[in-house]
Amino acid sequence: MSRIHLQGLTRRFGGVTAVDDIWLDVADGEFLVLLGPSGCGKSTLLRMIAGLLAPTDGRVLLDEADITHLPARERDLAIVFQSYALYPHLSVARNIGFPLRARRWSRDEIQAKVAEVAAVLDLSELVARKPKELSGGQRQRVALARALVRDPGAFLMDEPLSNLDAKLRSSTRAEISGLHRRLGATVVYVTHDQVEAMTMATRIVLLDKGRLEQVGTPEEVYDRPESTFVAGFLGSPPMNLLTAEVVPDGDALRVRAADLDLPLGITADTPPRPVALGVRPEHLRLTTPDAAGIRGVVRTVENLGSEEVAHCVVGDERLCLRGARPLGLHAGDPVHLTAAPENLHLFDPGSGRRLAWQPVPSFSHHPPPLPHPAPSPI
Amino acid sequence: MTAAAVVSPVDDEAVGESGRARSIAGHVVLTLLSVACVFPIYWLYATSLRAPEDVYSLSVLPWPLSLENYADAFAKTDMVGMLVNTTVMAVLTALGQLLVALLAAYAFAAWRFRFQKLLYLMFVGTWLVPFQVTMLPNYVLLSRLDLLDTLAGVIIPTLCSAMGVLLLRQHLMGFPKELLDAARMDGRSSWGILWTVVVPTLRPVLAALGILLAITAWNEYFWPALVLRRGNDVVQLGLRSFMGTEGNDWGPLMATAGLTCLPVFLLYLVLQRHIVNAFVRSGLK
Numbered sequence: 001m002s003r004i005h006l007q008g009l010t011r012r013f014g015g016v017t018a019v020d021d022i023w024l025d026v027a028d029g030e031f032l033v034l035l036g037p038s039g040c041g042k043s044t045l046l047r048m049i050a051g052l053l054a055p056t057d058g059r060v061l062l063d064e065a066d067i068t069h070l071p072a073r074e075r076d077l078a079i080v081f082q083s084y085a086l087y088p089h090l091s092v093a094r095n096i097g098f099p100l101r102a103r104r105w106s107r108d109e110i111q112a113k114v115a116e117v118a119a120v121l122d123l124s125e126l127v128a129r130k131p132k133e134l135s136g137g138q139r140q141r142v143a144l145a146r147a148l149v150r151d152p153g154a155f156l157m158d159e160p161l162s163n164l165d166a167k168l169r170s171s172t173r174a175e176i177s178g179l180h181r182r183l184g185a186t187v188v189y190v191t192h193d194q195v196e197a198m199t200m201a202t203r204i205v206l207l208d209k210g211r212l213e214q215v216g217t218p219e220e221v222y223d224r225p226e227s228t229f230v231a232g233f234l235g236s237p238p239m240n241l242l243t244a245e246v247v248p249d250g251d252a253l254r255v256r257a258a259d260l261d262l263p264l265g266i267t268a269d270t271p272p273r274p275v276a277l278g279v280r281p282e283h284l285r286l287t288t289p290d291a292a293g294i295r296g297v298v299r300t301v302e303n304l305g306s307e308e309v310a311h312c313v314v315g316d317e318r319l320c321l322r323g324a325r326p327l328g329l330h331a332g333d334p335v336h337l338t339a340a341p342e343n344l345h346l347f348d349p350g351s352g353r354r355l356a357w358q359p360v361p362s363f364s365h366h367p368p369p370l371p372h373p374a375p376s377p378i
Numbered sequence: 379m380t381a382a383a384v385v386s387p388v389d390d391e392a393v394g395e396s397g398r399a400r401s402i403a404g405h406v407v408l409t410l411l412s413v414a415c416v417f418p419i420y421w422l423y424a425t426s427l428r429a430p431e432d433v434y435s436l437s438v439l440p441w442p443l444s445l446e447n448y449a450d451a452f453a454k455t456d457m458v459g460m461l462v463n464t465t466v467m468a469v470l471t472a473l474g475q476l477l478v479a480l481l482a483a484y485a486f487a488a489w490r491f492r493f494q495k496l497l498y499l500m501f502v503g504t505w506l507v508p509f510q511v512t513m514l515p516n517y518v519l520l521s522r523l524d525l526l527d528t529l530a531g532v533i534i535p536t537l538c539s540a541m542g543v544l545l546l547r548q549h550l551m552g553f554p555k556e557l558l559d560a561a562r563m564d565g566r567s568s569w570g571i572l573w574t575v576v577v578p579t580l581r582p583v584l585a586a587l588g589i590l591l592a593i594t595a596w597n598e599y600f601w602p603a604l605v606l607r608r609g610n611d612v613v614q615l616g617l618r619s620f621m622g623t624e625g626n627d628w629g630p631l632m633a634t635a636g637l638t639c640l641p642v643f644l645l646y647l648v649l650q651r652h653i654v655n656a657f658v659r660s661g662l663k
Contacts, residue, residue: 052559072562085560089578098574102565146564 002153009058020210036207078147082159086131093127154186228352265341278345281322293338426632447629472592479542487550505540
């Protein structure tokens with residue numbers, strides 16, 4: 001399997017920059033998921049890696065070899081499309097063997113390889129059928145088989161599960177993950193579905209408006225979002241973001257707003273500073289009315305089966321609370337919430353970047369200008 | 379709810395009555411139109427099957443039936459030779475037009491190149507130029523190339539069908555781009571993609587268009603008459619044998635015309651679905 005390096009990859013369409021200066025290394029055997037909302041440039045980025053779209057600027061390297069200007073058919077990459085892109089006039093066996101015929105393998109070699117791959121993906125019974133005679137899941141497996149049959153340097157997948165129903169998506173997700181583990185394949189996978197990203201990726205790349213927002217393991221991007229965009233994109237419901245202010249209180253710092261007062265668990269002194277306070281819905285706990293915390297009113301309660309989500313109003317802002325069913329809340333109830341300091345996230349309200357506490361060296365004579373924006377995570 | 383339940387049967391009845399009246403009126407109009415379309419063809423075959431002395435009879439049924447006009451037509455013209463020539467001309471014209479249309483449409487739909495729109499408009503614009511305008515330059519060119527009085531002279535100048543290009547381009551514009559991308563990733567060149575992915579996938583469209591082009595070529599009279607001059611190499615020109623300054627020989631003329639129409643009718647019977655498809659897809663006729 002191969003490594004992929006993207007160096008300053010950029011693509012502009014007229015005056016619109018779809019992909020903006022992406023630097024990224026995909027390690028051998030890595031399952032890298034490009035995640036972001038529609039129009040964030042993830043598919044454009046994948047098409048540039050595949051060679052289906054020429055970059056405006058930057059380079060694509062495959063195992064140190066510059067393939068930026070190599071035609072798609074000469075790159076050692078295979079792609080699986082959202083629509084599966086199976087050749088409708090060919091049987092399953094001929095669909096799977098199509099890339100091998102283009103490479104002028106002998107008929108016997110093709111037959112042997114197709115049989116091997118079909119067996120791996122449980123398609124042996126279906127090889128004589130045409131794509132229109134297959135279910136969505138079976139078509140998806142044929143598309144995977146066609147990618148697998150070439151033993152490519154890396155697999156590119158463009159939202160391959162989007163056309164499947166929820167149940168099939170879940171099983172195919174597990175199947176692709178299993179395949180990745182068995183083959184040790186390098187995979188670049190595009191999706192807008194955070195569940196796919198969280199469950200399959202070894203690393204997630206979050207994109208917004210063509211730019212890299214954060215790269216990290218699923219745990220890193222979920223537990224330590226580097227921006228309000230990442231915080232607001234991941235999670236269902238996403239992280240609550242409230243306008244607040246960090247203020248000193250004795251020798252400790254607290255975060256405060258109207259109807260909000262929480263300790264940050266930091267012993268320090270700093271001038272008051274406006275922040276965006278982030279807290280995940282599942283990290284909020286109900287507390288007593290006299291305790292410090294967040295005071296709000298429940299608007300609606302959603303039943304998710306095993307859990308409930310309470311949508312609340314805190315001052316002028318909205319906030320969600322998620323917990324095991326029953327939460328014991330009803331529309332119109334006043335609610336008092338708290339969260340552990342380690343589950344509170346602070347962001348700069350202007351740039352949206354994460355703020356991190358950085359202790360000031362003891363020899364400093366000046367009070368620290370803290371919290372301050374964290375260094376770029378990329 | 380109750381009011382609606384009470385009112386709705388009355389409404390249904392009203393809709394039903396006016397609907398039935400509309401349906402009957404529609405059927406009457408369509409029947410009249412069908413008769414207007416079919417009657418000339420019926421009259422052609424009826425006349426061809428009358429005895430020579432009954433050719434001017436106005437009786438609706440051709441009785442007694444006679445094949446004398448057909449025998450006369452075969453005796454006076456090389457009917458078999460003409461049918462073979464016409465078939466060769468129609469098939470070669472249709473295949474040539476299909477090939478040119480396929481290559482042009484593929485280029486216009488799957489590629490991006492300079493002046494693409496302008497070239498496409500020029501290509502399709504040739505459709506708007508009346509045949510009579512291009513007829514003389516083509517005739518002079520054929521004369522210089524010494525192709526007058528040959529089937530090649532009939533076929534070659536008609537090899538580019540603007541309608542074919544337009545129709546295939548429309549289909550190729552709707553062709554799934556991911557299929558082309560998949561074929562590129564799977565190692566095919568553009569030429570390879572055309573023949574291994576595009577053509578097999580478009581087979582129904584190509585078949586439908588091919589039939590349409592073949593029928594058009596088969597029915598062509600004016601251009602073959604111009605190129606073949608006095609020769610009667612194709613069956614449509616064979617009809618001229620029975621037209622004279624002293625009057626027309628209606629019996630064998632109708633028999634020949636009937637035989638001329640027969641292959642097209644047979645083609646229609648066998649490939650009815652494809653032909654209707656072709657007309658629907660083309661949206662032209």
